[in-house]
Amino acid sequence: MSNSFQAPKGTYDILPADSARVLAVREAIAAPLRRAGYGYIETPVFEDVKLFSRGVGESTDIxxxxxxxxxxIGGDELALRPEGTASVLRAALEANLHRIGNLPVKLWYSGSQYRYEKPQKGRYRQFWQVGAEAIGAEDPFLDAELIILAADAYRSLGLRNFRILLNSLGDKQCRxxxxxxLQEFLRGLDLDADTVRRAEINPLRVLDDKRPDVRKQLVGAPALVDFLCEECKAYHEQVREILTAADVAFEDDPNLVRGLDYYTRTTFEFVHDGLGSQSAVGGGGRYDGLSEMIGGPALPSVGWALGVDRTVLALEAEGIELPNPAASDVFAVPLGEEARRVLFGAVTALRREGLSADLVYGGKGLKAAMKAADRSGARFAVVAGDRDLADGLVQLxxxxTGEQTPVALDALVSTLKEKLK
Structure with a gap:
């Protein structure tokens, strides 16, 4: 009989066969952040809908x-979070983190985001990200730090075929x-009503349009780089120089806009050419005005989010297999009820000593139990029957290697700790 229920459209389950890789990706992205002083934060998966309409921007597709x-039931309008930055900044403001410690406030998060999109490989309605935010400081070294930390995370995973696209979106003076x-240019094009409306609200959104008929008309559009004020030019050049000195390669992309309204100055994207149309694996930028947009004080900030799902796909595209740790170091095989009782106690003791251990369940015979031990990936099997236990022994x-030796039951934990160092 088939299961009546399936995962909702645009979502998928992360099962044990794949979860070790997902966890390894999350850890690889998080490790450089922890070393750089970023503290972990979790926010609710739903927020006041106005947090995103004000911060992300009403003109965005998101x-x-x-x-x-x-x-x-009480009439509150909520939204599942479509991205992490607005939620993290809201939490930091609510807790007054910008007032009780040094600036910038450095935070990182890991969790799922939700967008109603047309499902395809690499684009899901529920997806996972690891993100980082540095709140309360305007400093090109901080922008560069975040880009370097992301690049180091990808390098630690063995990824080589990713590129970093870099641009500046200017500030409130020059933009x-x-x-x-740009609006004057767009008014001369043959655009549909929705795109015309977007051009009047935020014309930079049109530059992010992926439709071929729109992109063809955008050839010859004015470039933002030609309008940057001297201060923004100098800031952007500093970011470029810092990245170059840190041996982080990047490509200048004057057309890089990103899909959110809050970005200012530095903006960047990580792309992997092995992923087809969904080539972006992460990105971010500076968002100096977002705090004020959502009712907070002026807090210049910068951050990024890296897609866990797409990073896993990038690893697959490069044929990179991450080490898959065994579920257990030790697998116990009892032969008889007394042995089950004794070995269950031994497994509990091993776990309490920090070793991973498991036990065959369901009363399997020796042959089936040893097959289960082999499938577990454990390094050692502990086998015991009535005769062994009568002598105070187990077979290790x-x-x-297939080598089997008797070990005193009361020395089992210490013996395995030594062998598994």
Whole structure:
């Protein structure tokens, strides 16, 4: 009889066969952040819908088309978080983290985000990210630090075929001039009504349009780099110089916009050419005005989010197999009820000593139990029957070499700790 229920469209289950790789990716991304002083934060998976409409931007596809929204019994309008930055900044402001410690406040998170999109490989309605935010400081070294930490994380995984795209989106001084020039250009194009509306609200969103008919018309559009003020030019050049000195290669991409309204100045994207159309594996940038957009004080900030799902796909594209740790170091095989009782106690003691251990369940015979031990990936099997226990012994079998030796039951834990150092 087939199961009546399936994972919702655009979602998938992370099962034990794949979860070790997912966990390894999360850890590899998080490790450089912890070393750089970023503290872990978790936020609710749903927030006030206005947090995202104000921060992410009403002109973005995320807010206008892709958010999962709901109304509570009490009438509150909520949304499943489509991205992490606005939630993290909201939490930092609510807890006054910017007032009780040194700036920048360095935070990292790991969790799922939700967007109503057309499902395809690398694009899901529930997806996982690891992100980092540095809140409360305007410093090109901070922008560069975050880019370097992400690059180091990818390198630690063995990824080599990723590229870093870099651009500057200017600030509140120079971007309005560019905005006016771009709007004038866009008004001369043959665009549909929705795109015309987007161009009036935030014309930079049109530059992010992926439709071929729109992209063809954008050839010759004014470039933001030509409108940057001297201060933004100098800031961007510093970021470039710092990355170069740190041996982090990047490509200048004057068309890089990203999909969120809050970005200012530094913006960047990590892409992997082995993923087809969904080539972006992560990205971020500086968002100096977001705090004020959501009712906080002026807090210049910068951050990024890296996609766990797409990083796993990038590893597959490069044929990289991550080490898959065995579920157990030790697998116990009892032969008889008394042996089950004794070996269950031994397994419990091993776990309490920090070793991973498991036991065959279900009353399997010796042959089936040893097959289970082999499948477990454990280094050692502990086998015991009534005769062994009467002598105060168990049989310790090295599942790699096949060598089997008797060990005193009361010395089992210390013996295995020594062998598994």
């Amino acid at each position: 807010v206008s088309k892709e958010m999962f929204t709901l109304t509570t 309005p001039v560019y905005r006016a020039a 079998k090295d599942l790699t």
